[in-house]
Amino acid sequence: MKNVYFMQASYAMGSNAYLPYTCGCLAAYAWKNPEIASFYRYSGCFFLRDPVGTVLDRMEDPKVVAFSCYAWNFEYHKALATAIKARWPECSTIFGGHQILRCSSEQMEACGAIDYLVHGAGEVPLEQLLLVLSKGGDVSSVPSVSYRLADGKLFRTLSPAPQCPAEDLPSPYLEGCFDTLFEQYSQLTFSATLETSRGCPHHCAFCDWGGESHRLRDMPMERILAEIEWFAKRKIEVVFCADSNFGISPRDEAIADAVISAKKKVGYPKKLIASYDKGNGDIPFRMNEKLQRAGLSAGATLAFQSVDPLTLENIGRKNLTFDQYRDIMLRYNEEGIPAYAEFIVGLPGETYDSFASGIDRVLGGGLCASIEAFPCEVLPNAPMSEPAYIEQHQLQLARLRRTQRHQSLPPAEDIPEYATIVVGTATMPREDWVRTLLFSDVVQAFHGCQLLTLVAIFLNFSRHVVFSDFYTGMIRFAQEHPQTLLGELLPRFSTRLSAFSQGDGEQILLCEPLFGDIMYPLGEALFLHCATQSGRFFSELPLFLQHYGLNAEMQAELIAYQHLMTALPDNIPEKGCFQYDWSAFFTGYYAGTPKALQIRPNSIVFRQPTVNCAWPDFAREFVWYGRKKGALIRKGYEVIYA
Ligand code: SF4
Numbered sequence: 001m002k003n004v005y006f007m008q009a010s011y012a013m014g015s016n017a018y019l020p021y022t023c024g025c026l027a028a029y030a031w032k033n034p035e036i037a038s039f040y041r042y043s044g045c046f047f048l049r050d051p052v053g054t055v056l057d058r059m060e061d062p063k064v065v066a067f068s069c070y071a072w073n074f075e076y077h078k079a080l081a082t083a084i085k086a087r088w089p090e091c092s093t094i095f096g097g098h099q100i101l102r103c104s105s106e107q108m109e110a111c112g113a114i115d116y117l118v119h120g121a122g123e124v125p126l127e128q129l130l131l132v133l134s135k136g137g138d139v140s141s142v143p144s145v146s147y148r149l150a151d152g153k154l155f156r157t158l159s160p161a162p163q164c165p166a167e168d169l170p171s172p173y174l175e176g177c178f179d180t181l182f183e184q185y186s187q188l189t190f191s192a193t194l195e196t197s198r199g200c201p202h203h204c205a206f207c208d209w210g211g212e213s214h215r216l217r218d219m220p221m222e223r224i225l226a227e228i229e230w231f232a233k234r235k236i237e238v239v240f241c242a243d244s245n246f247g248i249s250p251r252d253e254a255i256a257d258a259v260i261s262a263k264k265k266v267g268y269p270k271k272l273i274a275s276y277d278k279g280n281g282d283i284p285f286r287m288n289e290k291l292q293r294a295g296l297s298a299g300a301t302l303a304f305q306s307v308d309p310l311t312l313e314n315i316g317r318k319n320l321t322f323d324q325y326r327d328i329m330l331r332y333n334e335e336g337i338p339a340y341a342e343f344i345v346g347l348p349g350e351t352y353d354s355f356a357s358g359i360d361r362v363l364g365g366g367l368c369a370s371i372e373a374f375p376c377e378v379l380p381n382a383p384m385s386e387p388a389y390i391e392q393h394q395l396q397l398a399r400l401r402r403t404q405r406h407q408s409l410p411p412a413e414d415i416p417e418y419a420t421i422v423v424g425t426a427t428m429p430r431e432d433w434v435r436t437l438l439f440s441d442v443v444q445a446f447h448g449c450q451l452l453t454l455v456a457i458f459l460n461f462s463r464h465v466v467f468s469d470f471y472t473g474m475i476r477f478a479q480e481h482p483q484t485l486l487g488e489l490l491p492r493f494s495t496r497l498s499a500f501s502q503g504d505g506e507q508i509l510l511c512e513p514l515f516g517d518i519m520y521p522l523g524e525a526l527f528l529h530c531a532t533q534s535g536r537f538f539s540e541l542p543l544f545l546q547h548y549g550l551n552a553e554m555q556a557e558l559i560a561y562q563h564l565m566t567a568l569p570d571n572i573p574e575k576g577c578f579q580y581d582w583s584a585f586f587t588g589y590y591a592g593t594p595k596a597l598q599i600r601p602n603s604i605v606f607r608q609p610t611v612n613c614a615w616p617d618f619a620r621e622f623v624w625y626g627r628k629k630g631a632l633i634r635k636g637y638e639v640i641y642a
Pocket of ligand 1: 201207
């Protein structure tokens, strides 16, 4: 029997890692073929970015190594393939996955250690390649692959890879592809990918999903239900639903119900993360409502990406109308389900002003617990990577060292990966891109992480201060007051972003020993820095707020109330006494029935501390895992009126 290994490297997130789902799918499909099962041994799947030498030492005379390539592992995989070919020149290396260009063999030119490229869906080409390699057949009969001819020239077969019917795709979980990993990596907890359908009916220009398979293929329900049972049995804490639009089909509600019932019975899974359907609010709402009640929700994502009509047109994306979103967000609020809004910075057509006004619309009325904004990345097979598209929108691109949010700090010898990021467009010059990203990080740090949310809301309601003006004002304040905490921190972040926009390879995430060995995105890092000095931060706040015309007592109480209500690990008073009824004001505001602030002396008493852990645990549990579901705002207090 010849050994076949699979490789799908990713970074561990602390002590958690994802099971290598794609490789498992490919192996499960191939080993259904009796000829493959009798000739080859499925010898395992590597999924951590261990040093290249360590991985090689764990292999035994590989006949074939198949690599599932994404933007975050391509360079590492190439280095590994090079080392494999040096030690075992007869071993065949096959590269497939989202990172492989669909219509070009050029990635083989840059790396002589790649023997075969699979373009697009991998199941059938890999199966046929394995058969050809076992029997010495003709590779030109294999669909959608590139390889070298005898004279060294590259050749690409043009027949497209067939899209297998979903019922022909075996489950890697149920086929046992990962069974050995639980013993081998007993120090890790695993997250798993749940794929209930494949494909996407939409065509967003920044995404490489819509291009290839527009038709949705539903996995059989029996498979899905059996996988959910498997997750529960294997104590999988986090299930990531990989569907492009979970909730697009009425049956998805039954799938969420099955996850809830598994959790009720055995305690697992503990979280279900998904990208919900953008064209229909009702089913995702009902699913989120149930998941929230069962403690399985990680917050409801509202994937706007932009609310600017021109930008949405440029990227070929149709969202719900803003009014429809607003209704859904209000329903989420009423049910106490934290919703967070996702945006992309650097989309063509967007300007600083349109981005800021989009944030205003979403924050208006306190509709979202949190905002998440990502720089726009150009993925190899996305429509946005087409030269004509780049030219049309004058995209300015920077190739930057890639890091994953919340990954563990990589070792110094880690092989760098790269991302191509849009750092300027015809409508957003580079300086505006820096400004926009800094603005969005400030909103994430102070609004999304709740350090100033209540202050901003109150000023918005009582003084008509627009949210974006409030947060832009903070940035200006930091520039004008370098002696303050904000004045010390924000220029550091801004300098980092400027360097980033110029293609400086500096990583955009921050890792500080105080917060453990996890890399936090800038918005969260900014919050954490201010949180560790919350006494100073709040004592300097009056200087910033003085322009808003609150009377001194009201301002002091507002700051004290904000400080009291923000979940922080240290220096938290358990009780606050107020002349104004802040609690009633904010309760009414979040319920969508805001009323003017009343004078009504009261005490707010917390019976237990909200945070009872050290900074690294706080950063992980409350900021990384918890902020999207509103963990950074304290709950469970009593209001005692005088
Ligand atoms: S971003 Fe989502 S909706 Fe748009 S093409 Fe990609 S998967 Fe489909």
